Amino acid sequence: MADGNGSNRNNDNKPGRSKAWFGPMDRDGFVHRSWMRNQGHPTHVFDGRPVIGICNTWSELTPCNGHFRELAEHVKRGVYEMGGFPVEFPVMSLGETLMRPTTMLFRNLASMDVEESIRANPMDGVVLLTGCDKTTPSLLMGAASCGLPTIVCSGGPMLNGKFRDRDIGSGTSVWEFSEDVRGGKMTLADFMDAEAGMSRSAGHCMTMGTASTMASMVEALGMGLPSNAAIPAADSRRKVVARMVGQRIVDMVKENLTIDKILTKEAFENAIMVNGAIGGSTNAVVHLMAIAGRLGVELTLDDWDRLGRDMPCLVNLMPSGKYLMEDFFYAGGLPAVIKEIGDHLHKDALTVNGQSIWENSKDAVCYDRDVIFEKEKPFKDSGGIVVLRGNLAPTGAILKPSAATEELLQHRGRAIVFEDIDHFKEKVNDPDLDVNPDDVLVLKNCGPKGYPGFPEVGNLELPPKILAQGITDMVRISDARMSGTAYGTVVLHTSPEAAAGGTLALVRDGDMIELDVAGRGLHLEVSDEELERRRAEWSPPTGPIDRGYYKLYTDHVLQADTGADLDFLVGNSGAPVPRESH
């Protein structure tokens, strides 16, 4: 042989599913090895060593993950160092800023791509390269349904955005500047300067939005190495993490440390508590529940309320605070937060490095108490998620009190109804809109089936005539999600959604609604008889496309209260070796 290794060795005595492809010394083994050799692989990589799939969401249309080809090379170095054989493969990439109508429509589709790509190919373990919002849950969902040893390498946040002498944050500062331009407080030239300075390095949004929240969830779940969440993409230590991930996955395969051994109920409970401590995005609710659903872990909305209720927010990061992920890393990152709330956590929960979450964090140090607060003197009293129920949300809705206005948490008001997002856009700027600050803005048909795809439009802009009064918040209720960078007294994920015939569909202008956060209630003051009468007149909305994936999605998507997965994707199939292809 050209590489001097002699003939292939039969590796039947070695573990791993990849030997079903590369082991046999017959026609099929020839085919599997020979075509791989055209990439320059020598004989010894087929000797039964762990084959590590590197699941890559690189795409130039997903700028947050634009550096992932280089990151994958560092993972490969680690895999080679430990005697494994790395194979990189692409999957559908979900870029938050460009994809329409919403990346959430495609989260489940991407998870199918991941699951089937893993199962169909010769892999013994998997590294997931994740960054932009939906790339983290979609890859974890797909991998969870396969059950192989799996580790996540997050791509890291961008460096702090800069505009002149100040730090600016992804999303949060954009909304602020946009309002300033509209209000004549900022010139268009300055706005363009800010645009150039905000996203000045590789990486995902550097506020504590959904991407940073999900990277933190990865670490809290035990699926990433310590400090995985906060190291900026541009910091050379991100490459070190990638290399260590490559090394570790080879050992995980040898130890048969499969994903189900890490993603236990205790791990999810830890993640929910950490989400409260970081003041994380409401989007973590649907993503963690969808991942849990793939593993058969019973996770409910009530777990979020129960575990997040008393969890103080310790992290002073935008959108609710002042700093950004780069500062968070320098201050000690997630291990410093985990150490602060350690007494609440399941300390023995296993993580990918073979140590418990507590072993990984007990010696963590906080270097800046203005970024990571002490538990006894928190940044905010509560960072958790509240679950509301009542005749308007029989199976649940959520609200993030730390993002809301205290005085509005107990509120009764008249409904101002928008039938869908187009109706809202058409009506909200109408100077004749009959709306008062005490009213409740209600948006329908923006849930999973409704939009379709469950978009982040729940934090409705206030009508100009309300803003003109100096009012900055009103109670808003919808079946939509909200961007992790947004805030307000916003009731989200109302289930069942309007497009599925939920009570939300029956709300009419002028109905009275009561929000009772202390009592966890959300009530529409309309009699059951009247609601039945309205229901008889109701018909479901029709979507924009009635074929292909849109149809599959709307026919099968589950409601927000269970994670909005497709009904036939819940659960897992493992990764048995499929029958031969030829």
Ligand code: FES
């Ligand atoms: Fe990709 Fe925010 S747009 S993480």
